Amino acid sequence: MTLVAFVADDFTGATDALWQFRRFGLSGSLVTDVTHLHDRDDVIGIATTARASADPVASALPALRAVAALGPLAVQYKVCSTFDSSPGHGSIGAVIAALHREGLARGAVPVLAAQPEFGRYTWFANHFVRAGEEVVRLDRYPPTRDHPVTPATEADLRVRLAEQGAGRTGWLPAGASQEEYAARRSDAAVVADAMTEAHLVAFGRLLLTAAGRRAPHLGEGAAHPGGVPEAGGGALYCVGSGGLSYSLAAALTSGRPARGGATLGAAGPVLVVSGSRSPVTARQIDAAERAGWTVLDAADGLDAIAHAEASLREGRHTIVQSTRGPSRDPAGVGESLGRVAAAAVRAGLVRRLVVAGGDTSGQVVAALGARALDVVGTLAVGGPVCVLASDDPACDGLEVALKGGQVGGEDFFLSAASGSGPRPARGR
Numbered sequence: 001m002t003l004v005a006f007v008a009d010d011f012t013g014a015t016d017a018l019w020q021f022r023r024f025g026l027s028g029s030l031v032t033d034v035t036h037l038h039d040r041d042d043v044i045g046i047a048t049t050a051r052a053s054a055d056p057v058a059s060a061l062p063a064l065r066a067v068a069a070l071g072p073l074a075v076q077y078k079v080c081s082t083f084d085s086s087p088g089h090g091s092i093g094a095v096i097a098a099l100h101r102e103g104l105a106r107g108a109v110p111v112l113a114a115q116p117e118f119g120r121y122t123w124f125a126n127h128f129v130r131a132g133e134e135v136v137r138l139d140r141y142p143p144t145r146d147h148p149v150t151p152a153t154e155a156d157l158r159v160r161l162a163e164q165g166a167g168r169t170g171w172l173p174a175g176a177s178q179e180e181y182a183a184r185r186s187d188a189a190v191v192a193d194a195m196t197e198a199h200l201v202a203f204g205r206l207l208l209t210a211a212g213r214r215a216p217h218l219g220e221g222a223a224h225p226g227g228v229p230e231a232g233g234g235a236l237y238c239v240g241s242g243g244l245s246y247s248l249a250a251a252l253t254s255g256r257p258a259r260g261g262a263t264l265g266a267a268g269p270v271l272v273v274s275g276s277r278s279p280v281t282a283r284q285i286d287a288a289e290r291a292g293w294t295v296l297d298a299a300d301g302l303d304a305i306a307h308a309e310a311s312l313r314e315g316r317h318t319i320v321q322s323t324r325g326p327s328r329d330p331a332g333v334g335e336s337l338g339r340v341a342a343a344a345v346r347a348g349l350v351r352r353l354v355v356a357g358g359d360t361s362g363q364v365v366a367a368l369g370a371r372a373l374d375v376v377g378t379l380a381v382g383g384p385v386c387v388l389a390s391d392d393p394a395c396d397g398l399e400v401a402l403k404g405g406q407v408g409g410e411d412f413f414l415s416a417a418s419g420s421g422p423r424p425a426r427g428r
Helices: 011-022 056-068 092-101 157-163 178-182 197-210 242-253 279-290 302-313 330-346 358-367 412-418
Strands: 004-008 028-031 043-047 074-078 109-112 120-123 126-131 134-137 169-172 189-192 236-240 271-274 294-297 318-321 352-356 370-378 384-390 399-403
Touching: 004 011, 004 056, 004 242, 011 028, 011 043, 011 074, 011 242, 011 358, 011 370, 011 384, 011 399, 043 056, 056 074, 056 092, 074 092, 074 242, 092 109, 092 157, 092 236, 109 197, 109 242, 157 169, 157 189, 178 197, 197 236, 197 242, 236 242, 271 279, 271 330, 271 358, 279 294, 279 318, 279 412, 294 302, 302 318, 302 330, 330 352, 330 358, 352 358, 352 412, 358 370, 358 399
Parallel strands: 004 043, 004 074, 028 043, 074 236, 109 189, 109 236, 169 189, 271 318, 271 352, 294 318, 352 399
Antiparallel strands: 028 370, 120 126, 126 134, 370 384, 384 399
């Protein structure tokens, strides 16, 4: 029976959310369409392309309605920890407004963007990003400030949500009391502060307690959620990053996340397809090229497919990218990279694929005919490795890492080939 359901606004975020739940020992899976929903796991997620859409409600709302039918304790709308959205593109505020309009949200929608282990913090509702040894405001961090589609012009998330039509948005300090949370009930949304793991754990407990629900102590002989009392009925709808997923998982299990463990193991040759425009990804490509990887330009079209296949046949790790050079149409890039990935996988040349770029990931996964994914390990915070389930035998069982543009250190792609990273705890 389902404890938590989540709907992600892109595919990279979806795999991060699933990893957060899985590392606490919760069973879970991620599906690509509402027709594949089921209630056999503790956690079920749906990946959408809402972040890339001018009308995210059209993508997200049917999924948010569908998961409610499973009777979860909480439903998370998973968004990026850098709050990638604008009034005209992937609007988070528009989705919050729709939750109220449809009668799904009861009271203020809690919003937690912080993800401390990823270097994302919120204080006095202002959002901050760790950049090397510095912590800077979101609107002063070049990759977000200069984003080509959703530039961060404001660090105060209350202002961002108001601009996006969410309605009146309040603020909760870290470690807020039940009384402070209840006082915001008449707001449309409430932005929560968090700087530490302890803040995340406390917030998860606050949410479940305020909803009148006891968090089952999984692994300690507690009953499954069928016996969890509810106050008022219906799921608690909330919005946030992988930090919110961590928060809910910690509250539900009263446990500690998996750290360390067995590595995934080396795989080769690895194919990377990148539509990300992030300078972080560009540095990762540069590091791989210095290590001897083949780097090709996605703009070469059919030649990129042929050259990628030739490189992989030689046993060389290969990257096909639109990260470097002039900016191009994101939709066209995603489609072309999907064709590159599908051709290589169906030719039997690669069994571990890395996709860089949130918008690109959805198009590549669709090209592989995926119906579901499950996390088997991680290469970095925000960079899980999943096993893909597909009706196409050539794609079924493929290992796929879906990486946001700003995820990982310079050696991320090298780690993808070596398979370094911890496995999650086993689901119950």
